[in-house]
Amino acid sequence: MNGHIINLFEFPSNLGLKKTDYAHEPGVKKLPDWLKQFGFHDQIKPDKVVRLDPPVYSMLVDEASLVRNADNIVVYAEGQAALLYNEIKKDTFQLILGGDCSILVGSALALKQKGKYGLFYLDGHTDFIWPEMSGTHGAAGMDLAIVAGHGHSKLTNIHDLNPYIQEEHIFCVGNREYDADYEKPVIASNVAYFPLNRLRENGLQNTVQQFLQMVQLHNLDGFFIHFDVDALDDRLMPAVDSRTEGGLSYEELAEVLIPLLASNKAIGMEITILDPDLDEDGRYTREFVTQMVHIFSAGMITH
Structure with a gap:
């Protein structure tokens, strides 16, 4: 982790998700306040907290891009990037609380404006599909493809910066939706792909080291971590919009995240998708906060 100055950004957007039948709108927008309620902010002790509220949620699917809320996602991404740009420095770490996975567009836009960065994408899904493959038209299910330059230019080429992060x-890491058609785009790409079964076969620590070696080999300015909580075992974290059986244990999560956070090339991490509406008594969130504070602290101490 680059230094001990921690900036905590709250980006509570739900623009990338389709409305569910259990809520007026996707509940992930409550995530930063929910984690704060369980002591996350107090235990992390950030040097500053910056919040950017998103445009109003709607179910509108943009005709040009076939992505729900596309125009508002672009507006929000530009706002995120403007805030992040001035804070990405060698002695700071940007800890971002979503929101859904579409906030990656803003994070990646800021990274591209700043230099050349890598991305460790830890998620229970690949999110590497095209709009015409999506049943929901939600950007949260195709955000990795978007930041790698795939999809309508409205989202992929903001300020003529396509791609925000190069595939290589x-x-x-961590997908466990083993459907051939779903996996085909990422397998055909230059992205290093480690679905959960292959991740375990390759070794968690070994996979992390391979990523860190890639960062050094390509002489990148640093790297960013995307962590969707649905990468966790469904029994540990069922409070997500798209549940899938299996997933990482907290011990495995620590094995992945601690060496990443400890690297002096790590410049930030975003946490997405935990829906407070699906954890009303906080039983899953309480343990999540405990584990994440431990992981985050261990990463800092190691560095």
Whole structure:
């Protein structure tokens, strides 16, 4: 982790998800406040907290891009990038709380404006599909493809910066939706792809080291971590919009995240998708906060 100055950004967007039948709108927008309620902010002790509220949610699918809320996602991404750009420095770490996975567009836009960065994408899904493959038209299910330059230029080429992150600088780790058609795009790409079964076969620590070696080999300015909580075992974290059986244990999560956070090339991490509406008594969130504070602290101490 680059230094001990921690900036905590709250980006509570739900623009990338389709409305569910259990809520007026996707509940992930409550995530930063929910984690704060369980002591996350107090235990992390950030040097500053910056919040950017998103445009109003709607179910509108943009006709040009076939992506729900596309125009508002672009507006929000530009706002995110403007805030992040001035804070990405060698002695700071940007800890971002979503929101859904579409906030990656803003994070990646800021990274491209700043230099050449890698991405460690830890998620229970690849999110590497095209709009015409999506049943929901939600950007949260195609955000990795978007930041790698795939899809309508409205989202992929903001300020003529396509791609925000080059495929060969991305590791996509943890997918457990083993459907041939779903996996085909990422397998055909230059992204280093480690679905959960292959991740365990390759070794968690070994996979992380391969990523860090790639960052050094390509002489990148640093790297960013995307962590969707649905990468966790469904029994540990069922409070997500797209549940899939299996997933990482907290011990395995620590084995992945601690060496990443400890690297002096790590410049930030975003946490997405935990939906407070699906954890009303906080039983899953309470343990999540405990584990994440431990992981985050261990990463800092190691560095």
